[in-house]
Amino acid sequence: MEELPSLQRLIRQLQRLPYLASKNVYRVAQHFLELSESQREDFCRILLDSCNGLCRCPVCWAWSEKSSGCMFCNVSRRDASLLCVVESWHDLQAIEQTGVFKGMYHVLGGVLSPLDGIGPDDLSIEQLKKRIDGSVKEVILAINQSPEGDATSALLARSLKSSGVVVTCLARGLPVGIALEYSDRLTLNKALLDRRIF
Amino acid sequence: MEELPSLQRLIRQLQRLPYLASKNVYRVAQHFLELSESQREDFCRILLDSCNGLCRCPVCWAWSEKSSGCMFCNVSRRDASLLCVVESWHDLQAIEQTGVFKGMYHVLGGVLSPLDGIGPDDLSIEQLKKRIDGSVKEVILAINQSPEGDATSALLARSLKSSGVVVTCLARGLPVGIALEYSDRLTLNKALLDRRIF
Numbered sequence: 125m126e127e128l129p130s131l132q133r134l135i136r137q138l139q140r141l142p143y144l145a146s147k148n149v150y151r152v153a154q155h156f157l158e159l160s161e162s163q164r165e166d167f168c169r170i171l172l173d174s175c176n177g178l179c180r181c182p183v184c185w186a187w188s189e190k191s192s193g194c195m196f197c198n199v200s201r202r203d204a205s206l207l208c209v210v211e212s213w214h215d216l217q218a219i220e221q222t223g224v225f226k227g228m229y230h231v232l233g234g235v236l237s238p239l240d241g242i243g244p245d246d247l248s249i250e251q252l253k254k255r256i257d258g259s260v261k262e263v264i265l266a267i268n269q270s271p272e273g274d275a276t277s278a279l280l281a282r283s284l285k286s287s288g289v290v291v292t293c294l295a296r297g298l299p300v301g302i303a304l305e306y307s308d309r310l311t312l313n314k315a316l317l318d319r320r321i322f
Numbered sequence: 323m324e325e326l327p328s329l330q331r332l333i334r335q336l337q338r339l340p341y342l343a344s345k346n347v348y349r350v351a352q353h354f355l356e357l358s359e360s361q362r363e364d365f366c367r368i369l370l371d372s373c374n375g376l377c378r379c380p381v382c383w384a385w386s387e388k389s390s391g392c393m394f395c396n397v398s399r400r401d402a403s404l405l406c407v408v409e410s411w412h413d414l415q416a417i418e419q420t421g422v423f424k425g426m427y428h429v430l431g432g433v434l435s436p437l438d439g440i441g442p443d444d445l446s447i448e449q450l451k452k453r454i455d456g457s458v459k460e461v462i463l464a465i466n467q468s469p470e471g472d473a474t475s476a477l478l479a480r481s482l483k484s485s486g487v488v489v490t491c492l493a494r495g496l497p498v499g500i501a502l503e504y505s506d507r508l509t510l511n512k513a514l515l516d517r518r519i520f
Binding site: 127128129130131133134137140141142143144145148150151152154155156157159161164165167168170171172173174175176177178187188189192195212213214217 | 325326327328329331332335338339340341342343346348349350352353354355357359362363365366368369370371372373374375376385386387388390393410411412415
């Protein structure tokens with residue numbers, strides 16, 4: 125490898141991509157090497173162009189087209205009294221794909237993680253507070269269940285308390301289709317505690 | 323998604339990358355969107371530059387620097403009488419990392435696969451035949467065990483027969499560290515058939 129500096133540089137660039145297993149970095153490098161020069165240039169051009177065509181909506185922090193504006197905030201048929209707070213844009217996508225939720229979103233851009241140096245100022249918490257005016261009736265915290273996620277939810281709930289808005293979180297219990305005997309203790313515990321009248 | 327054409331284009335480009343799970347395409351898109359414009363441009367520039375700095379060695383088909391030539395063919399301390407035929411460049415890497423093999427390599431660039439439209443002319447078989455002159459004593463077929471790989475090995479063995487060179491293949495048997503009870507039937511069968519004097 126030391127004798128192939130260009131290949132080393134290529135590998136090092138590809139290693140920066142998240143979610144690409146180290147075993148597969150060489151295969152992706154091979155893929156790029158086997159493309160023609162013009163195909164590689166096309167790939168890079170489209171990558172740059174499409175990234176530059178997008179920006180974060182200054183209100184809800186979701187990705188939006190620079191040319192047309194936010195697809196959630198600028199739509200009058202969505203229910204502005206419901207605000208769903210999600211960690212990231214792909215969590216937003218997951219909720220949107222259910223087709224059930226018709227309220228507004230707010231993308232935090234991550235969760236509190238002191239070990240990674242992510243504090244409240246790195247998230248869009250101030251933007252969220254600004255949105256809580258008279259029109260919002262309920263804030264749904266749809267943040268993943270992890271130590272960091274739970275801490276973020278707690279902080280948000282506390283800081284939204286004074287505004288008098290109803291703060292809810294997603295139901296926790298048995299997922300659809302799971303057999304009782306295979307579900308983990310914590311989930312079963314939650315499902316028992318949060319049992320509801322049939 | 324239909325309302326974010328730039329994002330759709332970005333996703334579609336990333337979907338062309340092999341070995342990137344579809345669940346992760348959105349995360350990689352997010353990664354690129356979160357980079358600054360200059361970081362994205364650096365990524366593309368290095369990708370293009372390093373790919374353009376490499377070419378296939380016309381003799382052994384391994385990747386080599388355009389500026390300095392092949393790191394295997396141009397080295398006099400390697401044993402030119404041994405020729406190891408591999409499917410791809412990462413198989414070559416795997417063998418090279420053992421540190422044991424000091425002969426020459428020949429990269430086929432794939433295996434015969436009629437369903438994918440890959441025939442003998444798409445592989446570097448003609449180049450391999452040209453290399454079999456008086457100096458090569460043994461050709462080691464280090465091709466993966468698959469229906470396609472076995473067919474390719476068989477074709478190579480047949481077409482090299484007339485040249486009088488010794489054609490061998492890698493030993494097949496129990497891998498190091500595996501317990502007999504967990505090894506599959508085919509491997510155990512091979513290991514029994516190819517047993518050797520202790």
